[in-house]
Amino acid sequence: MGLLTLVEDRPTPSAVYNWRVYACAMVASFASCMIGYDSAFIGTTLALPSFVHEFGFKHIEAHHLATIKANIVSVYQAGAFFGSLFAYASAFFLGRRKSLWVFATVFMLGAGIMLISKNGDLAPILAGRVLAGIGVGGASMIVPIYISEISPPAVRGRLVGIYEMGWQLGGLVGFWINYALIETMPASRRQWQIPFAVQLIPGGLLLIGSFWLKESPRWLYSKGRREEGLRNLCWIRKLESNDIYIVEEVASLDAAIEHQTSTMGMGFFAPFKAVGKSREVQWRFLLGGLLFMWQNGSGINAINYYSPTVFKSIGITGTNTGFFTTGLFGVVKTVLTFVWLLFLIDKLGRRNLLMIGAAGGSVCMWIIGGYLLGTDGKRNGKELGPGGTAAVFFFYLWTTFYSPSWNGTPWVINSEMFDSNTRSLGQASAAANNWAWNFIISRFTPLMFLNMGPSGSGVYFFFASMMLASIVFVWFLVPETKSIPLESMDRLFEIKPVRKANKVVLEEVRLREEEFRHDAEGAGLDAAKGIDVSYEEHVTKV
Template sequence: MTLLALKEDRPTPKAVYNWRVYMCAAVASFAACMIGYDSAFIGTTLALPSFTEEFDFASYSPSGLALLQANIVSVYQAGAFFGSLFAYVTSHFLGRRKSLFIFTVVFSIGAGIMLAANKERGMAPILAGRVLAGIGVGGCSNMVPIYISELSPPAVRGRLVGIYELGWQIGGLVGFWINYGVNTTLAPTRSQWLIPFAVQLIPSGLLLIGAVWLKESPRWLFANGKKKEAMEVLCWVRNLPPTDTYIIDEVRAIESDIERFEREVGKGFWKPFQALKQRKVQWRFLLGGLLFMFQNGSGINAINYYSPKVFRSIGIVGTNTGFLTTGIFGVVKTVLTVVWLLWLVDLAGRRRMLFIGATGGSLCMWFIGAYIKIADPESKQGDGDLTPGGIAAVFFFYLWTAFYTPSWNGTPWVINSEMFDLNTRSLGQASAAANNWFWNFLISRFTPQMFLKMEYGVYFFFASLMILSIIFIFFFVPETKSIPLEAMDRLFEIKPVHSANKILMAELQLENENHDVGNLSGSSSTDEKRGKNHFQQTETV
């Protein structure tokens, strides 16, 4: 198979894989650049000498400083938790595109408020601005995966949702390197630490401009009775006429799915909440939350937010050295995200990568923790030269990054964006995003205290959670790659879980073959007439 080989659920015209669907995903993923940058730059900014002097960090006790840093970081996650829930409301009434625009505006306002902070005003503008910025990114983290998944052909859905993760990593890459840049090129003044805060406004501004061009999700339009507009958007994004068999089949599947859920669940703002009474719906909500619990339990956000502290624990000293090591960490993550995006997510699949990432990542964490326990490098820091053991620990840290990035970094977002049915997709994604930010908040809030109390035990803690995630994935999470969104209910009903994807793909291919045989038994013009009649009916609605 070639690098970009696709596994399709049915014959798909080449026109479907056009620039429009990729461009929509790329523009929407500027939101991920906002999130990635904001997650990455704050940790190293808190370590900038100009920032620590401006706000007199030297006057705090170790525990008091740990609490202050934790609060600065974690109010962002607290805001994001609520923003991801607010997005369910706006998404239901206004749609995916308008919701994305609204939360980007909220983020931009928050980023602007942070720029007002100084020695006289204190930390209040930064804390208030980070709450608003958090609400903005929380809403965007809910909307973008849904929006992209509802636009995507099944064969490239993982790849397109993966663009969201790539945007996250590009933003993070800039965030990790920017403080190295300002620390080496600018004098330690207020302007030095203000620049990293101001850069937040660049991706949000680009998204606000791009949102003018974006189209609404056709599935949301169909579900809200806007059939003519939905057909226009669907034909535009697929680059096919409304009479094409592929469009006819896709519309039939979408409308059948809508009718089924209106019959079984009902239509309206509160109906999806009533669907939570169903065990199958509860189960998927639980799976989504646990995926993000294990993602955050890998230790990634402890590293993202407190990278200088993490590298200092394995013996790396000096502001610039710490920033440089953190920047290389960002480069490794970004490069491996591209590999995951182009190949692994849709070819290797979701489950296999999660298995490999958790196994390799856990082994690396055990080694790092054991090294810190035996060598205690932080208490022996002198001229900054690493021992052979320290060099090995740094190597295993980057090896952990290589295991984690193409697996647990973006795959939980992909699975959550595709495993919910149409009527519960927005609520399900709101739940998943809220879970992500809830676990993210816990890690960011208590990591400084964990390092003070547990020391090397922090790494053993994360390693143990990664082992538990292997068991969880094997028994409970089916492979979702190449499965149409409308067939996800069937996927989660098939047992055993590890064979569900293979069984369902065989069923779908058999159905398609039977459908083709039925088409051949009629005249060659039947589908075209049916397509024209369907399009005419949608125009008159």
């Protein structure tokens, strides 16, 4: 089996892996371009000489300035937290497609408001970032669940990974834009307004593209809109409605909806009741939230939002040099995310990637922190030197371990680990947890670098310790979700020890499919043509 070999839950026509399902994932992932761009551009924009001059940063005391910068960055995460919660209601009543219209519009409004800030008045930037945060928070809940619902199981990780890829491409632009501006444009109000205005591009593309997207067949079936759901499913799969693959998938959807109806109901509050009654479901919600705690505890968002501060702590001085180094960080992340998306997520699996990435990343953070502690801040004002060069090398090595592991894998796991009863609420919870931990890190990182050891060495020790602890968490508590059908997730989380659960469930799925095909042929269903049996008879067989 090669790196691109697909592990299928059942025999799958090649037509299923078509351009439409990839195009839908790409269009929806303009939402992650918005998120990635913001996480990258805001830190370097706050360091632009034109922005510093416009808002008088040079005349503000260091601790007060750190608080101001933290507020500018973190109000966006606060808005995103609430946006991800609002998205649960939107996803339930409006569906996935129309929800994207709503949140893209809110984001565009916020991005536009930021541009009117001037003459030291930060209020429009703060207000605009709250609105933009609501927009991206809602989209961060909707997009992964939409992609997971339209994805064939064998490429679900790859397709949800496109969401992460959009995040990295947006980040790449965000990391480089201010370097380009400071190299080619004199300091002026327009210089710092340009990076704020660029946010409108991915937001506009999402708003326009969402009109082309097809609504999730799973959501349509849950609302009783069967004919529209079947049309959308056939369009996405590029198969006729009587193809055996479509018949099986529809039967699986109906079985899941029937189970949900009989066990908890289909109402807005039904998932809340299901969570309240089931320890197993509560545990899954806790796991999903903790994955984002470990992700943010690795240090990634501290680096994304405050990259000039991070590189200055290592010893890189000068605005241009710091921006260039930040840009290279963005390149490394993006290239390695492509590797993760194309070769690793659906081959090595989620568990292995998380543990390998955490182990390697932790070593790098210990070395960087040790270098800073050993120099005790005495290198300031001097050349970087061999030790500083080595610290920069290990920073990029940390990026090499982190990017194809913890960067996007928690999103993939959360998009697929919940059953049909609680999937929307579970994704809302996961997105809210991501933004809550993101807020905590972005709010306190500037103060951490001021107070935790020489040149912030204690910050690196903290991140290193968190990455070590995450290995224990994954090994004992997180099962492998690779290639598991969404309808079999309940069974996956029942099996102990978790490291063996994936193989057990895949074998059970294979045996069920063989039994179904045998029964179907016995009932007069030609497996090659998928005809001569009524829909009702097929559901009865399942």
